Amino acid sequence: MLRGMPSHEAADWIVSNHATVPRSLAHRSWRVADQVRLLRHYFPERFGFASASPIEAFLTFMSVWRFCQIVGERLDDLTKRDADLFLYNLRGSTQPYLQTETDRAAISALLARLEALT
Numbered sequence: 113m114l115r116g117m118p119s120h121e122a123a124d125w126i127v128s129n130h131a132t133v134p135r136s137l138a139h140r141s142w143r144v145a146d147q148v149r150l151l152r153h154y155f156p157e158r159f160g161f162a163s164a165s166p167i168e169a170f171l172t173f174m175s176v177w178r179f180c181q182i183v184g185e186r187l188d189d190l191t192k193r194d195a196d197l198f199l200y201n202l203r204g205s206t207q208p209y210l211q212t213e214t215d216r217a218a219i220s221a222l223l224a225r226l227e228a229l230t
Contacts, residue, residue, distance in 0.1 A: 161197035164205035
């Protein structure tokens with residue numbers, strides 16, 4: 113169903129019908145504006161920090177540096193518990209997505225900021 117919709121309509125549908133990040137998010141391509149909109153909608157209040165699934169879902173279609181940039185805007189909104197869980201899952205799930213030095217630098221900076229919160 114989502115694959116047949118334009119990106120902005122699919123993003124509207126996802127936001128309206130899923131309280132937390134759905135796994136189906138990773139099964140289509142998204143316009144950059146919709147990628148940013150979806151991540152800003154779900155992070156941090158609806159992200160679900162108990163697993164790496166939300167991180168992996170976004171990193172399948174979003175550049176690492178953009179993910180880090182958007183998440184970095186909201187790090188101060190995390191509770192200590194959520195920051196701990198996010199740090200744990202981020203460390204363990206990003207390696208397959210780090211393809212450039214820019215990716216590695218963005219993740220390193222995000223990890224350093226998270227470590228300062230925990």
